[in-house]
Amino acid sequence: MTAPPLALLAELTHRCPLRCPYCSNPTALTRPGEELDTATWSRIFVEAADLGCLQIHLSGGEPTARRDILDLVRAASTAGLYTNLITSGVLLNGTRLDALAEAGLDHVQLSIQDAEPTSADRIGGYRGGHAKKLAFAHLVTEAGLPLTLNAVVHRQNLDRLPAMIDLALELGAGRLEVAHVQYYGWALANRDALMPTRAQLDAATATVEAARTTHRGRLVIDYVVPDYYATRPKSCMGGWGQRFLAVSPAGRILPCHAAESLPGFDFPDARTTTLRAAWEESEAFNRFRGTGWMPEPCQGCARAEQDWGGCRCQAFALTGDAAATDPACALSPHHALLALALEASDRAGEGFTYREPGRLPQPAPVLPLA
Amino acid sequence: MSPETVPKLARGMKLREDKTRAQWVVLGPERMFVPDEIALEIIRLLDGTSSLAAIADALAARYSAPREEILADITTLLDDLAAKGVVTA
Ligand code: SF4
Ligand code: SF4
Secondary structure, eight states: OOOOOSEEEEEOOSOOSOOOTTOOSOSSOOOGGGSOOHHHHHHHHHHHHHHTOOEEEEESSOGGGSTTHHHHHHHHHHTTOEEEEEEOSSSOOHHHHHHHHHTTOOEEEEEESOSSHHHHHHHHTOTTHHHHHHHHHHHHHHTTOOEEEEEEEOTTTGGGHHHHHHHHHHTTOSEEEEEEOOOSTHHHHTHHHHOOOHHHHHHHHHHHHHHHHHTTTTOEEEEEOOSTTOSSOOOGGGSTTTSEEEEOTTOBEESSTTGGGOTTOOOOBTTTSOHHHHHHHOHHHHHTSSSTTOOTTTTTOTTHHHHTTSOHHHHHHHHSOTTSOOTTSTTSTTTHHHHHHHHHHHTOOOOOOOOOTTOOOOOOOOOOOO | OOTTOOOEEOTTOEEEEETTTTEEEEEETTEEEOOOHHHHHHHHTOOSSOOHHHHHHHHHHHHTOOHHHHHHHHHHHHHHHHHTTSEEO
């Protein structure tokens, strides 16, 4: 028996007023006309709860760009799921937020792009966005909802991490997520402009550790470390098809939100397949489940059931083979690619390819093995 | 925490039944905590008005056990849950 998943990531739409250059959405964005309707999403939420999911993350794009967001929150909450809204906060006013709380919303996760307004607006590609976010954060706490601030960090904002921590405290957030960029999709196209330096990374890690002690009991800080300076990969999603599933705006049922861009997969369609069938029986979910699929050097490695061979999407992005050992692992024959990427970013400028519909970035070249 | 402290589930934390896995869980943002039987019983007594002392009284009566021992035990347990961010004073 396959153990049931704990959480569903529902990517309600790819529409978003922001244009973050590290956006985790696929580079081929789904058009509004292809999005699942209210009834289908509501059925998916019930199926998720029946399958064993306890939490749901309503995400996107910008989930509140959906006109039926109120109905969707109510449907998720009625299904018994702990309902988290992952938002950029620029589209909601107080009245609508109160209505969402009323409908059963349990938690709000607000993204910020920086602590410094001009830089934040430049990174998000949306003028006035930062000010709107601050106003929105106040509305969240006024509505009595718990708030997490999510800061994606990289070379162009990492020096202001202490200010971002202060901002989280000032806004009354109970939790701060500091996440280094993961390089696939849009972020891979912008890797050279985003990659932090070793010194920045070390400073950030020290800042997080000190802040955790100083603000214990007041602010929880979750820290997602970057892969490019690592010698062992992260356990991506707690293992392929083991804890999480995601549904894309057009209804693809995925083991991870980034998986849609992996070639050679037939991901189940939520319009015609139940979540249970997708989770338990589909080839896509079973392909990288467990350890049987693993290549050398993962096969038989003592860490095989800790990191599950790392991230499949990163393996594909860097080696062209989704079934390869994640190059973040020093034991991977492709590990040297990371050092090459670091060197390249060292000489690179700060310009971005912004995330925009219909604008495919040049795929970053798969570097040849030295 | 002291005997006068009134502990409650931290903001955003919800106690829910997990029928699929036949257990109770405390859910929070990106967090899940599975209380053991004793922790679960104490979490259920957190009504936002009862102090630690009152909870110890209730448990002492229920199990006809020495109150001071219970108070010490639940103080340790709740301090631990507070450090994990599950409860607050
Ligand atoms: S990362 Fe930025 S562009 Fe992408 S969905 Fe979030 S707010 Fe929108
Ligand atoms: S060889 Fe594979 S299983 Fe072992 S540490 Fe590296 S990625 Fe993890």
